[in-house]
Amino acid sequence: MSVDLRTVKRVAHLARIAVSEEDAERMTGELNAILGFVEQLNEVDVAGVEPMTSVTPMEMKKRQDAVTDGNKAADIVANAPATEENFFLVPKVVE
């Protein structure tokens, strides 16, 4: 399988990365090189093979359902580019 310029632009939008025409053209070539490389996986007979979900056979640990942390609003917004009264500020999303 290979991708064309239109697909690359669509994927870039899905990934929320702005691309110029020139970027998209370069990426098309690069992505096709990588997709060509991974193509060989189709040679492998995977009939009856379970997909891997965890490398270590273990049951997922569950935390106790208890409040162990909190009251850190100032810490949480400390690194944000724009805040107001412990809220993250973003451009208007609803009219």
Add this chain to the structure above:
Amino acid sequence: MSDLTHLTISEARAKLRGKEITAAEITEAYLSAIESANPLLNAYVTVTADKARGMAKASDARLAKGDGGALEGIPLGIKDLFATEGIHTQACSHVLDGFKPRYESTVTSNLWADGAVMLGKLNMDEFAMGSSNETSYYGPVINPWRRSRLQTTVKPTIHDGGGGFVVPGGVEQSRTYDNMQLVPGGSSGGSASSVAAFLCAGATATDTGGSIRQPAAFTGTVGIKPTYGRCSRWGIVAFASSLDQAGPIARDVRDAAILLKSMASVDPKDTTSVDRPVPDYEAAIGKPIKGMKVGIPKEYRVDGMPEDIEALWQQGIAWLKDAGAEIVDISLPHTKYALPAYYIVAPAEASSNLARYDGVRYGLRVPGKDIIEMYEKTRAAGFGREVKRRIMIGTYVLSAGYYDAYYLQAQKVRTLIKRDFENVFAAGVDVILTPATPSAAFGVADEDMASDPVKMYLNDIFTVTVNMAGLPGISVPAGLDGKGLPLGLQLIGRPFDEETLFQTAHVIEKAAGKFQPEKWW
């Protein structure tokens, strides 16, 4: 003072405890070494001199009372991927511009609890994506090793006539060095370069496809990626969560064992942290390997592999045989599929992990006319080329209609790769010996690598299988190639059997000797 930087961790530990040296002295020695070398090697992106001095002072107070921890007063470098409270943590990306976390990663917390001193944050490939440390927003790291040519001069013995004065002749060997800059490997290039150039006693690193073992091999240092689940991933910037593991890069096998003991822990904050006590890895060093079964996988003999590497592998086999190990030929039939499967699984996980960098909660923000445009412009400006490439691949293979063909197929192949290893371990093999990398360090801005991303990816061909199967792997320096550059051998072990890796790697280290670059920096 500068020779204090040449002490191994075990040597420094003895001298600190014996009060022959102080933590303040060894810390100053490293800070001054960094000051003069870093403009040339670019291994550190931030030096935390004040913090280091404060920590060293506290260490000296504890050492004076005789209650120092396992790493008391030992100065370490920390890869920029580890969250360090109040200190630059950017995974060497522009998108995390100015990020200073309000928390400390579990691994670094463990190190500080044991008394280690932080010298600063180390350069790396952006988000740990790369094999040459050239994708860093902070520029490439330079390998302290340079290519050289060995010259042999035969001098005749000179007899000075009747006086009986004799100048003895003999064979003299000298090296002529090439000034071409070489990469230290990646993604933990700053870690490897700083350890090899004596800019820290040891360093933290992480390994998703070979990012500890490949740079260790390129710089003549020891690097171990422990079993998945051995070190907590809490507070480590995530790349591919099912593959990422932290581990140390150190000057010798014993130092790597000492560091891993402190870094590893059982952590309730990481659900994949495995509930097993951390053994005393150092105790495994020096134990005989007589009767140990060492597997040699035929699939690791690849086309175009340099003769030097094949010869080194044969030498490694001979050393282990001499030490009493039993050598057995094994087959890991799905080896060649590990790298292509990795280039589906890792980008897929990365594309979702990196979705969080959106200009809202931390780091860079580039304004746009609406929120979508702000996301798109922020991510376009904040991520470098390699990171974008991987996010795009990941987004594509997870997108509707392609998930089964790519992601599901790759996860099934991953099961088969792991099964290959399980089969040989079930047949009684204790440890597997392979080369660590398919080449020695290459040049900065190598044209072949730059023009073809897949060529760069092939660097991880011998290391990536281990991540796919979640196994422990160690890279240990074993010799120099014809150009005087270090080469490493890799040992792969059963899950949670890091002790056998340290034990066996030590046998190789004893036979091969240690390697250090000629100082030019």
